[in-house]
Every structure is written in C-alpha cells, then in structure tokens.
Amino acid sequence: MRHRQSGRLLTGAAALVAGLFLVTACSGSGADTPDDTDQTAGSGELRTIHVSAPPSYNALTLHVAEAEGYFAEEGLKLEIVPTVGAEAVPQLLGGSLQFMLGDVVTLVRAQSEGVPLVIAAPSVLLDAPGDEAYSSVLIRTADAEKYTSAADIAGGSFGIPSVNSQPWLDVRTLVEEAGGDPDSIQFTEVPNPLQALRQGQVDFVTAPQPTVSAGVLEGDVTILTPLVLEDMGGIIGYPYLTTSDLVESDPALVQSFRRALIKANTLINSDRELALEVAATYLDVPEEVLQASTLPVLGEEMPTVEDMQKHIDRIVAAGIIAADDAPKAADLLAKQ
Numbered sequence: 022m023r024h025r026q027s028g029r030l031l032t033g034a035a036a037l038v039a040g041l042f043l044v045t046a047c048s049g050s051g052a053d054t055p056d057d058t059d060q061t062a063g064s065g066e067l068r069t070i071h072v073s074a075p076p077s078y079n080a081l082t083l084h085v086a087e088a089e090g091y092f093a094e095e096g097l098k099l100e101i102v103p104t105v106g107a108e109a110v111p112q113l114l115g116g117s118l119q120f121m122l123g124d125v126v127t128l129v130r131a132q133s134e135g136v137p138l139v140i141a142a143p144s145v146l147l148d149a150p151g152d153e154a155y156s157s158v159l160i161r162t163a164d165a166e167k168y169t170s171a172a173d174i175a176g177g178s179f180g181i182p183s184v185n186s187q188p189w190l191d192v193r194t195l196v197e198e199a200g201g202d203p204d205s206i207q208f209t210e211v212p213n214p215l216q217a218l219r220q221g222q223v224d225f226v227t228a229p230q231p232t233v234s235a236g237v238l239e240g241d242v243t244i245l246t247p248l249v250l251e252d253m254g255g256i257i258g259y260p261y262l263t264t265s266d267l268v269e270s271d272p273a274l275v276q277s278f279r280r281a282l283i284k285a286n287t288l289i290n291s292d293r294e295l296a297l298e299v300a301a302t303y304l305d306v307p308e309e310v311l312q313a314s315t316l317p318v319l320g321e322e323m324p325t326v327e328d329m330q331k332h333i334d335r336i337v338a339a340g341i342i343a344a345d346d347a348p349k350a351a352d353l354l355a356k357q
Contacts, residue, residue, distance in 0.1 A: 067098035073109040073121035086285035095277035123262040124187035132348035141263040142279040143320025149254025154247030155317040171246045175201030180214040180223035231314035257324040268355045286319035
C-alpha cells in the first residue's frame with residue numbers, strides 16, 4: 022500500500038492539529054507502518070489495520086467488531102492505537118494509522134485548512150429528543166434548585182476541554198434551542214471538566230457515559246439536562262476518519278472496514294447486554310456504573326450529504342470557520 026501525502030500536507034497538519042484535535046482520551050505511542058502488515062494476495066493471512074480510538078464507549082464498535090469476528094470476516098486484524106487527538110492526525114496522514122475516531126467539527130475544520138480527511142465509517146450519533154441521552158450537562162447536586170433547564174446555562178460558566186469543538190458547538194445549539202443566548206455562555210477550557218465542576222471552578226460541564234452515571238452515583242453531581250438536539254439529533258457526530266489518499270489508493274480496505282463497523286453498530290444498537298459485556302473487557306468501570314449507563318446510538322449507514330451540510334451551516338454560523346472556507350458537503354464523505 023502506498024501513501025502519497027506530500028510534505029506540505031504533513032507540515033500544514035502539524036500546525037493545525039495542535040489546537041484542533043483535542044479528543045478526550047489517553048495518549049500513547051505510534052504504530053508500526055502498514056507496509057509491514059499488508060496481506061499477501063491469496064495467502065489467507067489477516068491484514069493488520071491500525072486505528073486510533075480512546076478507551077471509552079465511543080470505541081465500543083471496534084471492540085465488538087473484533088470480538089464478533091467481523092474484522093476477520095473481512096480479512097482484517099485490528100490493532101487499536103491509544104494515540105489520539107493532535108498526535109494521531111500526523112500519523113494518519115503519514116500512513117502509520119489507517120483510521121481514527123474523530124468528530125465532525127474536527128473534520129470540517131481540517132478540510133477548511135486543506136487537510137484531506139474524510140468520513141470512512143459512521144459511529145456515534147448526536148442524541149435526539151425522545152432517546153435516552155448518551156451525553157448530558159452536569160451541575161453540582163447542591164445547585165439542583167438553582168438551575169432547572171438548559172436555558173439556565175446562558176450567562177453561566179461552562180467547563181470544556183476545548184472551545185470550537187464538537188461539545189462546545191453542541192452546548193451552544195442546546196442553549197439556543199432552549200431560548201437562551203449561546204454567546205452569553207462563559208466557556209472555560211479545563212483539562213478535566215468534572216473535576217473543575219466539583220471544585221467550583223465552573224457552573225456546568227458536559228460528559229458522555231459512563232462518566233455521567235459514575236458521577237451521579239457518587240452523589241455530588243447531577244444531570245441538569247440531556248444534551249439532545251432538536252434539529253441535529255440523530256445525525257452523525259463522531260465518525261471514523263481516514264485520508265482521501267487512502268480512499269483513492271485502497272478503496273477495498275475502506276469498504277471492508279466500513280462493513281465490519283456497520284455490522285457491529287447494528288448489533289450494539291440491538292443487544293445492550295452483549296455490548297456491556299464487551300465494554301467490561303476494556304473499561305475499568307464498576308459493574309453498577311456500566312449497568313446504570315446509557316450506550317450511544319450508532320450509525321447503521323453512512324451519513325448523507327444533506328446531514329453534512331447541516332453540520333457545515335451550523336459550524337459557519339457559530340463562527341468556527343468562515344463561509345468562504347467551508348468545504349463542500351459531499352467532499353466530507355469517502356467516495357463510495
């Protein structure tokens with residue numbers, strides 16, 4: 022397999038990702054180059070793929086697909102690389118990673134800067150009204166009578182790992198849909214939002230499961246509101262990304278990866294107990310927390326161009342990128 026990324030793209034990506042790709046997860050070392058693990062045609066050997074993903078529910082699809090043999094059915098062997106965020110993107114562009122878990126804001130910002138990332142496969146969908154929410158806004162239990170709705174977030178201090186990120190944008194949308202002014206939110210970047218909340222540094226934070234359930238069970242924090250979105254709910258929020266170069270040079274690999282993930286997504290959506298059994302194998306979380314938690318709803322098909330245009334419109338409206346720099350919606354998706 023050949024990777025034809027130019028030095029210009031790698032240099033540009035290194036400058037971009039320092040402030041762009043803050044994904045909450047552990048960091049780790051790089052992977053071996055994929056040229057050492059390519060499958061010999063007709064040999065029957067599994068081809069190793071390197072995928073960057075954090076040890077969280079967001080990566081559940083990978084673990085289920087591996088446990089159920091979906092990757093093996095596609096002739097693939099999975100190696101999860103804990104290098105994520107800013108460290109993962111240059112590795113993806115350089116070819117030592119083939120795929121990484123990211124988010125749509127990251128993707129749109131990258132393409133607006135000329136970094137050639139595209140969606141390879143669906144993963145976590147944004148929460149929609151009527152569903153049990155995967156992500157929620159948390160407050161201190163002592164403030165439960167002070168704050169009663171999403172509109173109360175307006176004017177308050179909100180702890181978040183990074184501004185101009187997917188959670189930052191989703192919180193703004195939540196408040197706007199509740200009738201509040203998102204521009205009045207005082208966002209503060211904090212490395213550990215839940216800790217910042219408990220220490221009184223901020224009034225609100227957002228977190229996914231099982232962090233939400235763990236905090237609630239401890240009793241000192243509580244859910245103010247689920248992070249559900251009226252217009253964007255049910256649309257992809259956190260997809261698996263790859264490079265347009267890999268899509269062009271090895272489309273069969275991208276399609277095999279996608280098929281395995283969609284099978285796993287479909288199984289997780291329909292079999293909670295199996296999903297929790299797999300989650301327990303890689304998450305150091307008490308059983309009672311797992312059982313109390315809500316799993317993410319996962320995409321069972323690739324997002325549409327219309328979905329991606331909704332994202333672009335929202336990102337531009339929030340001032341994350343300029344309208345003139347916005348990519349075309351169709352260019353965000355790996356060519357089928």
